[in-house]
Amino acid sequence: MRVVTPFSRRVDDTMESFIMGLVEVAARPGMISFATGLPDNDLFGTDALVRAVGDVLREDPAGPLQYDTASGFIPLREYIASRCRDVLGVDATYEDVIMTNGSQECFDQLGKMFLDRGDGMVVENPGYLGAIQSFSAYGPRFTGVDVGEDGVDVAQLEEALSHDPKLFYSIPNHQNPSGNSYSDAVRVRVADLVRGSGCLMIEDDAYGELGYGGRVGRTMKSMAPDDVVLTGSFSKTISPGMRVGWMVVPEWMRAEANRNLEASCLQSNTFCQKVVHRFLMDNDYDLFLDGLRRGYMEKKRIFLEAMEENLPGTMRWNDPDGGMFIWLRSPEGTDATALFEGALDEKLVVMPGKPFHVRGGANTVRLNFATPSEEQIHEGMRRLGRVCRRLYPE
Amino acid sequence: MRVVTPFSRRVDDTMESFIMGLVEVAARPGMISFATGLPDNDLFGTDALVRAVGDVLREDPAGPLQYDTASGFIPLREYIASRCRDVLGVDATYEDVIMTNGSQECFDQLGKMFLDRGDGMVVENPGYLGAIQSFSAYGPRFTGVDVGEDGVDVAQLEEALSHDPKLFYSIPNHQNPSGNSYSDAVRVRVADLVRGSGCLMIEDDAYGELGYGGRVGRTMKSMAPDDVVLTGSFSKTISPGMRVGWMVVPEWMRAEANRNLEASCLQSNTFCQKVVHRFLMDNDYDLFLDGLRRGYMEKKRIFLEAMEENLPGTMRWNDPDGGMFIWLRSPEGTDATALFEGALDEKLVVMPGKPFHVRGGANTVRLNFATPSEEQIHEGMRRLGRVCRRLYPE
Numbered sequence: 001m002r003v004v005t006p007f008s009r010r011v012d013d014t015m016e017s018f019i020m021g022l023v024e025v026a027a028r029p030g031m032i033s034f035a036t037g038l039p040d041n042d043l044f045g046t047d048a049l050v051r052a053v054g055d056v057l058r059e060d061p062a063g064p065l066q067y068d069t070a071s072g073f074i075p076l077r078e079y080i081a082s083r084c085r086d087v088l089g090v091d092a093t094y095e096d097v098i099m100t101n102g103s104q105e106c107f108d109q110l111g112k113m114f115l116d117r118g119d120g121m122v123v124e125n126p127g128y129l130g131a132i133q134s135f136s137a138y139g140p141r142f143t144g145v146d147v148g149e150d151g152v153d154v155a156q157l158e159e160a161l162s163h164d165p166k167l168f169y170s171i172p173n174h175q176n177p178s179g180n181s182y183s184d185a186v187r188v189r190v191a192d193l194v195r196g197s198g199c200l201m202i203e204d205d206a207y208g209e210l211g212y213g214g215r216v217g218r219t220m221k222s223m224a225p226d227d228v229v230l231t232g233s234f235s236k237t238i239s240p241g242m243r244v245g246w247m248v249v250p251e252w253m254r255a256e257a258n259r260n261l262e263a264s265c266l267q268s269n270t271f272c273q274k275v276v277h278r279f280l281m282d283n284d285y286d287l288f289l290d291g292l293r294r295g296y297m298e299k300k301r302i303f304l305e306a307m308e309e310n311l312p313g314t315m316r317w318n319d320p321d322g323g324m325f326i327w328l329r330s331p332e333g334t335d336a337t338a339l340f341e342g343a344l345d346e347k348l349v350v351m352p353g354k355p356f357h358v359r360g361g362a363n364t365v366r367l368n369f370a371t372p373s374e375e376q377i378h379e380g381m382r383r384l385g386r387v388c389r390r391l392y393p394e
Numbered sequence: 395m396r397v398v399t400p401f402s403r404r405v406d407d408t409m410e411s412f413i414m415g416l417v418e419v420a421a422r423p424g425m426i427s428f429a430t431g432l433p434d435n436d437l438f439g440t441d442a443l444v445r446a447v448g449d450v451l452r453e454d455p456a457g458p459l460q461y462d463t464a465s466g467f468i469p470l471r472e473y474i475a476s477r478c479r480d481v482l483g484v485d486a487t488y489e490d491v492i493m494t495n496g497s498q499e500c501f502d503q504l505g506k507m508f509l510d511r512g513d514g515m516v517v518e519n520p521g522y523l524g525a526i527q528s529f530s531a532y533g534p535r536f537t538g539v540d541v542g543e544d545g546v547d548v549a550q551l552e553e554a555l556s557h558d559p560k561l562f563y564s565i566p567n568h569q570n571p572s573g574n575s576y577s578d579a580v581r582v583r584v585a586d587l588v589r590g591s592g593c594l595m596i597e598d599d600a601y602g603e604l605g606y607g608g609r610v611g612r613t614m615k616s617m618a619p620d621d622v623v624l625t626g627s628f629s630k631t632i633s634p635g636m637r638v639g640w641m642v643v644p645e646w647m648r649a650e651a652n653r654n655l656e657a658s659c660l661q662s663n664t665f666c667q668k669v670v671h672r673f674l675m676d677n678d679y680d681l682f683l684d685g686l687r688r689g690y691m692e693k694k695r696i697f698l699e700a701m702e703e704n705l706p707g708t709m710r711w712n713d714p715d716g717g718m719f720i721w722l723r724s725p726e727g728t729d730a731t732a733l734f735e736g737a738l739d740e741k742l743v744v745m746p747g748k749p750f751h752v753r754g755g756a757n758t759v760r761l762n763f764a765t766p767s768e769e770q771i772h773e774g775m776r777r778l779g780r781v782c783r784r785l786y787p788e
Contacts (some may be wrong), residue, residue, distance in 0.1 A: 004620070004646055005560055005594040008510045008532070011650050014657050024463055041456035049459070050451045057444045062435035065443070065633035069418055101495050101637075105659040112531065116402045134657045137506065138402070166399055200399040226398070239459035241664030243495075252398055256405050263408050263527045265499040269663055270635030 009117065010137045017133040018355055026349045032380040035349040037176060037324055038371040039236055043295045045279065045288055049239070052278040064274040070262040072099025072246070073270060076277040080232070080246055087215070088208075089222035090230065096248050098257055101268045103206055103233040103245035107134035110167065110202055110229060113253070113260050115140045120165030122199070124152060126356035126364070128176045131169055131204065140166070144358035147175060149318070151182030154189045165199050173216055174207035174323025177356045177366035181216045181321065191223035201228045206236055209289055211322035212297040226250045234276055236324070237292060242272035296324065296370055303369035303377050310385030314392040317367075324370035327353070330363045330392050339365060342387035348380050403511065404531045411527040412749055420743045426774040429743040431570065431718055432765040433630055437689045439673065439682055443633070446672040458668040464656040466493025466640070467664060470671040474626070474640055481609070482602075483616035484624065490642050492651055495662045497600055497627040497639035501528035504561065504596055504623060507647070507654050509534045514559030516593070518546060520750035520758065522570045525563055525598065534560070538752035541569060543712070545576030548583045559593050567610055568601035568717025571750045571760035575610045575715065585617035595622045600630055603683055605716035606691040620644045628670055630718070631686060636666035690718065690764055697763035697771050704779030708786040711761075718764035721747070724757045724786050733759060736781035742774050 019036065026033035056064050071077070077094035084090040084097075100106050107130075115121065117139035123132055125144030132142070143165065145156040151172060161168070170190075172182040182190065194201045203220045221230040233245040245268075249257050261267070300319075303326065307317060316329040328350075330336050340352045353364025372380055413430065420427035450458050465471070471488035478484040478491075494500050501524075509515065511533035517526055519538030526536070537559065539550040545566060555562070564584075566576040576584070588595045597614045615624040627639040639662075643651050655661070694713075697720065701711060710723040722744075724730045734746045747758025766774055 005508055005592055007647075007650060008506065008508050008513075010510075011507055011654065014653060016653065017656060019656075023461060036461070038461055041460065044456055044459050046451070046455040046459070050448075050455070053447050053451065054444075057440070057447065061440040061444070062438055063635075065438050065440070065635045066435065067417060067430070067432055067634045101659045101662065108658040112402065113405055114399055114402050116404075119402075130660065137654070137657050198399055239665070240461045241457075241459045243659070243661070243663040253401075256401060259408060259410065260405065260531070262411060262413075263531050264502040264658075265495045265637070266524065267637070268495065269637040269666060271633070271666055272663060 009139065013136055013139045015133045015136040017129055019130055022349055022351065030347050031349060032347065032376045032383070033349040033371060034367045034369070034380055034384070035351040036371060037368055039240060040295065040299065040370050043292055044239060045283065048283050049275065049279055052275050052282060055282070056274045056278045064271040066270060068267055068270045070267050071258050072268060073273040073277060076273050077246070079277060079280055084248060088219045088230070090219055090248060091225065092248050095254065096251065098247050098249060098261060099268045099273060100245045100247060100261065101265065102235055102240070102243040103204065103231045104130060104134060105268070106229070106231040106245060106247040107131040107169070107202070108137070109247070109257065109260055109264065111135040111138040112264070113256060114166045114200060120163055122157065122160045122165050122168040123358065124170055124175065125358050126177055126353060126361055127169065128171055128204065129356045135167070135169065142358055147178060147180055149180055151180060151186040152190060154186060154193070157190060158193055161193055161197050161199055167202060168194065168199050169202045169204065171204045171207070172220060173205060174210060174320055176207065176323070177325055177351070177353060178327045179318055179320030179323055179325045184217055187217050187220060187223065191220055194220070194227045195224040197227065203228050203230045205230055205232050207323040209237055210293060210296060210324070212293050213321060216321060221248060226252065237289065238276055238279065242276060243268065244272050244276050299369050300326070302374055306377050306381035310381045312389050312392060312394045314394055315388055324368050326367045326369060328365040328367050330365070330388070332363060334392065335362045336365050338391055339387060342391060343384060346383035346387055348383040350384070403533065407530055407533045409527045409530040411523055413524055416743055416745065424741050425743060426741065426770045426777065427743040427765060428761045428763070428774055428778070429745040430765060431762055433634060434689065434693065434764050437686055438633060439677065442677050443669065443673055446669050446676060449676070450668045450672045458665045460664060462661055462664045464661050465652050466662060467667040467671060470667050471640070473671060473674055478642060482613045482624070484613055484642060485619065486642050489648065490645065492641050492643060492655060493662045493667055494639045494641060494655065495659065496629055496634070496637040497598065497625045498524060498528060499662070500623070500625040500639060500641040501525040501563070501596070502531070503641070503651065503654055503658065505529040505532040506658070507650060508560045508594060514557055516551065516554045516559045516562040517752065518564055518569065519752050520571050520747060520755055521563065522565055522598065523750045529561070529563065536752050541572060541574055543574055545574060545580040546584060548580060548587070551584065552587055555587055555591050555593055561594050561596060562588065563596045563598065565598045565600070566614060567599060568604060568714055568719070570601065570717070571719055571745070571747060572721045573712055573714030573717055573719045578611055581611050581614060581617065585614055588614070588621045589618040591621065597622050597624045599624055599626050601717040603631055604687060604690060604718070606687050607715060610715060615642060620646065631683065632670055632673065636670060637662065638666050638670050693763050694720070696768055700771050700775035704775045706783050706786060706788045708788055709782055718762050720761045720763060722759040722761055724759070724782070726757060728786065729756045730759050732785055733781060736785060737778060740777035740781055742777040744778070
């Protein structure tokens with residue numbers, strides 16, 4: 001047998017995510033997907049982006065093509081900092097904002113910067129699988145704290161923090177996968193627990209701008225600025241394909257975060273940062289977001305109606321006030337893997353909820369109502385209805 | 395004192411690079427830079443790129459804005475694979491090609507995948523600092539093998555490989571920083587050493603397409619396909635700001651490399667991959683590269699003439715047959731830090747050679763002739779001449 005180079009332990013430690021694999025499955029002919037977290041193609045501000053690209057290249061043809069500094073394009077960072085101050089209640093300057101290749105890269109950077117193998121880390125249960133996969137490479141011991149309708153279970157979090165974990169990863173707004181948000185009371189108690197604890201909280205705000213009735217609560221970063229890194233992204237609003245994400249970091253870790261990003265990829269791409277900045281300068285972003293929110297709220301309405309119409313009474317689901325996901329439950333004690341497989345036979349892709357859990361969750365499924373067209377929603381839900389009625393008859 | 399979250403050991407292990415810092419210094423008013431590795435703004439195919447962007451967005455407005463698979467846009471990977479077969483002698487298919495956020499990300503990915511703390515790693519001395527910084531985060535023990543006019547010292551490499559290092563990082567063509575290339579004889583001997591050694595060779599081909607008289611030698615990947623990862627980039631040819639790089643990996647590590655990239659950033663950006671692909675489809679890339687090579691060769695000629703004219707006889711330098719760099723030496727035993735500092739006083743930025751070394755190299759300086767305009771070359775060289783004559787008089 002030939003000698004090949006042995007992998008590092010990180011390769012064994014890195015969990016499977018399934019998510020990107022399902023993108024490929026979903027692309028097969030005839031397939032309808034409720035599985036992934038893709039924004040609706042029809043809601044992109046395509047014409048305005050085409051104008052922004054043209055303007056950026058006309059005014060300074062070489063600039064967007066050239067290298068920039070590691071932390072990114074300063075005018076875009078200034079815009080994000082001002083939005084932090086005006087909308088998120090976070091007292092940030094552009095120097096606190098570090099641009100990344102989507103917010104997934106933030107999770108990798110923070111894992112790399114803080115996790116030695118065996119360190120403790122708190123994650124939500126269920127929690128966002130893509131981020132957890134990213135952290136898993138650095139070999140932490142994960143502790144799961146349950147997330148319900150009001151957000152994280154505070155007593156469980158307090159117990160978990162008593163074991164000195166390094167990081168706590170959370171999505172307080174319209175969580176992926178459950179769609180749930182932290183209540184105001186939970187936010188206050190979590191901030192009190194995290195402040196000065198020595199555990200850095202990662203507040204993933206990917207869906208924060210997609211509250212259909214506006215933002216659903218104060219940011220954790222505004223309540224515990226030195227103990228929270230807020231991560232953001234234009235992937236759910238402007239374009240995921242451009243990979244423009246960022247993190248707002250406390251000053252005490254700024255220099256290290258910059259050096260770490262430089263070591264990992266030099267910088268995120270100048271071209272898309274300048275295009276996004278131009279788009280933000282030339283358009284009313286709040287007006288654009290309003291359109292997006294209305295669009296997704298309407299999608300959700302259609303989706304929920306189709307669920308009512310097609311799914312048997314044995315199934316349960318929620319009605320989130322933002323984001324892109326509905327959390328579906330088959331009866332307690334059942335394993336929704338069968339539902340996933342049955343749906344595939346019907347050429348429908350759904351995302352099993354189990355992989356988002358460190359414990360439990362076998363009977364859960366994540367449904368994305370944002371990506372499919374209205375026609376696909378109706379046809380997909382007929383397929384899902386057939387599978388559910390067969391597996392979980394009333 | 396407040397409690398902050400302790401960093402991982404990686405943060406201490408990660409070296410400083412200086413490179414991105416110098417980009418900021420070089421941007422100060424009145425400053426001339428021979429320091430960084432920026433391509434010449436005037437040699438970008440800006441008009442053709444503007445057309446490519448327009449075409450891509452007109453034909454499929456949403457596609458470039460949307461998520462893609464982790465390994466990247468298949469038609470672009472097919473193009474790169476076909477170029478591997480036709481120009482690099484590498485028998486690759488698109489499945490062997492994984493798109494990354496510039497080739498810096500390849501180094502991070504390979505370090506992450508292979509290096510446990512304390513593992514051995516061979517680097518060139520001098521070697522490319524940016525890559526070495528990237529690997530340093532994973533805490534390897536570096537062994538340096540000297541690089542001279544014919545490339546790497548084969549006896550030193552053989553000795554280094556006897557200690558079972560995991561990785562060997564090299565730039566066989568127009569090396570950054572020295573401008574030197576491996577001779578044919580060295581390539582054959584290195585391939586023999588690496589083949590089946592259990593040490594994975596990373597062949598950084600960033601400058602391979604910038605040989606002024608064509609490619610200077612066979613790729614290492616063609617001679618030891620299972621033992622070499624070839625990394626490439628459009629940063630030195632089409633645009634660094636777009637961050638479109640790739641690695642061509644042996645089949646035995648393909649699945650792990652894909653999963654690792656997904657965990658780190660989901661995928662590199664769809665938008666720029668599609669624009670670059672369109673640019674390649676609609677233009678004759680070899681003709682474009684010919685123009686680039688002629689442009690840089692002319693830049694080098696002007697630069698060398700200005701060196702002859704301005705620098706004292708105590709200084710030595712080479713005349714590379716490709717790439718962007720000239721390797722300057724002050725007299726043996728001197729420390730070119732003084733030269734760096736003296737030049738800064740004259741508002742000229744040069745890159746000290748010492749940080750590119752694991753040993754020696756105090757009297758070396760890397761000069762980039764690609765970025766400055768002809769006027770800046772003349773003025774910058776007058777400044778450099780003044781400093782050199784003062785520090786190292788004849």
